[in-house]
Amino acid sequence: MILTVTPNPSLDRTYEVPSLERGEVIRATGERMDPGGKGVNVSRAVTAAGQRTVAVLPLGGAPGALVADLLDAQGIEVAPVPVAGATRSNIALAESDGVLTKINAPGPELSAAEQELLLETVRTQSRDAAWIACCGSLPRGLAPSWYAEVVARAHAGGARIALDTSGPALLAALRERPDVVKPNAEELAEAVGRPLSTVGDAVKAAEELREMGARAVLASLGADGQLLVDGSGAWFASARVAAVRSNVGAGDSSLAGFLIAGGSGPEALASAVAHGAAAVQLPGSVMPTPDDLDPAAVTVTAEVPVDRVLKEPVS
Numbered sequence: 001m002i003l004t005v006t007p008n009p010s011l012d013r014t015y016e017v018p019s020l021e022r023g024e025v026i027r028a029t030g031e032r033m034d035p036g037g038k039g040v041n042v043s044r045a046v047t048a049a050g051q052r053t054v055a056v057l058p059l060g061g062a063p064g065a066l067v068a069d070l071l072d073a074q075g076i077e078v079a080p081v082p083v084a085g086a087t088r089s090n091i092a093l094a095e096s097d098g099v100l101t102k103i104n105a106p107g108p109e110l111s112a113a114e115q116e117l118l119l120e121t122v123r124t125q126s127r128d129a130a131w132i133a134c135c136g137s138l139p140r141g142l143a144p145s146w147y148a149e150v151v152a153r154a155h156a157g158g159a160r161i162a163l164d165t166s167g168p169a170l171l172a173a174l175r176e177r178p179d180v181v182k183p184n185a186e187e188l189a190e191a192v193g194r195p196l197s198t199v200g201d202a203v204k205a206a207e208e209l210r211e212m213g214a215r216a217v218l219a220s221l222g223a224d225g226q227l228l229v230d231g232s233g234a235w236f237a238s239a240r241v242a243a244v245r246s247n248v249g250a251g252d253s254s255l256a257g258f259l260i261a262g263g264s265g266p267e268a269l270a271s272a273v274a275h276g277a278a279a280v281q282l283p284g285s286v287m288p289t290p291d292d293l294d295p296a297a298v299t300v301t302a303e304v305p306v307d308r309v310l311k312e313p314v315s
Helices: 040-047 062-073 112-128 146-156 165-173 185-194 197-211 250-260 265-280
Strands: 003-004 010-016 030-036 055-060 077-082 088-095 100-103 131-135 159-165 196-198 218-219 227-231 233-239 298-301 309-314
Touching: 003 040, 003 112, 003 250, 010 062, 030 040, 030 062, 040 062, 040 131, 040 159, 055 062, 055 112, 062 077, 062 250, 077 112, 100 265, 131 146, 131 250, 146 159, 146 165, 159 250, 165 185, 165 197, 185 196, 185 197, 185 218, 185 233, 185 309, 196 197, 197 218, 197 227, 197 233, 197 309, 218 250, 218 265, 227 265, 233 265, 250 265, 265 298
Parallel strands: 003 055, 003 131, 010 088, 055 077, 131 159
Antiparallel strands: 010 030, 088 100, 196 309, 218 227, 227 233, 233 298
16 A cells, blocks of 8 residues: 655646637636645556555645545545645646646645644554655645654654655755655756756766665656666666646656555666656546556666756756
8 A cells, every 4th residue: 555645735627728828818628627736646646556545635625625525536545634724726727739837826724733633644544555655845834844754753663755845845854764755857956956957967966865865766857757866776767758738747647656666676667657658648637547558668777878968957
């Protein structure tokens, strides 16, 4: 079982539009409503793969009730933490050329009692977990050190933990040595405080995160592929993609694929890339099933192309 923790979940509405024009009435060509949040998406991807997951998340108000109903309809077990504030609602606008514009609400502020209940729920639900995936931003009220506390408690209970967050929350958690962290290129550059222009720059940044405490770094480089850097070395993987339809939740699908395949080594990296590549070819934040995957389109190598210039360099 893979346990996911989403401290700041959301109700996500995705609209497909031809293009964005400020000040104009834009008619959507398609729409979806999904339970949102990075950890929620990981649970959805794990479920789509036919494996068990439990989603821990604070829920409040009518949007929170709808998130729970939507997850239940997808066969996902939910361990809700009741909170006084209403769960946030987010909007994503997906243009026909693949450009995505997201409007994310701040979400409720959690009280001290709600924060402790969230930690306790993670502890009680993690007894049978092969992995705990902690994902996304922290809601108002939670200090940047909150994820560090989760990692420390998880390791004390013998669980492995994957962390997908950024900024001060990521840096604070590194001291507790999470088993794997999953930054994208922008988050990786922010963590080391310098731009990334090549794949080699990303490898060096990932190695620095390991020096700061991460046991392994699974770094998404967007259209360029993904890196896995751990104690045994570095691997680079990429996949052929026919057409990008929406990248909402693609990174979360990728993390799910990595954990489903064991969470270490080049085989898990290949699974991560296959899941991410499949996700970007689906509408909204739809998660891929095994039938959507194309493992033959994935290439994994230990000969990392360090001199390759990133298609989307981070300044």
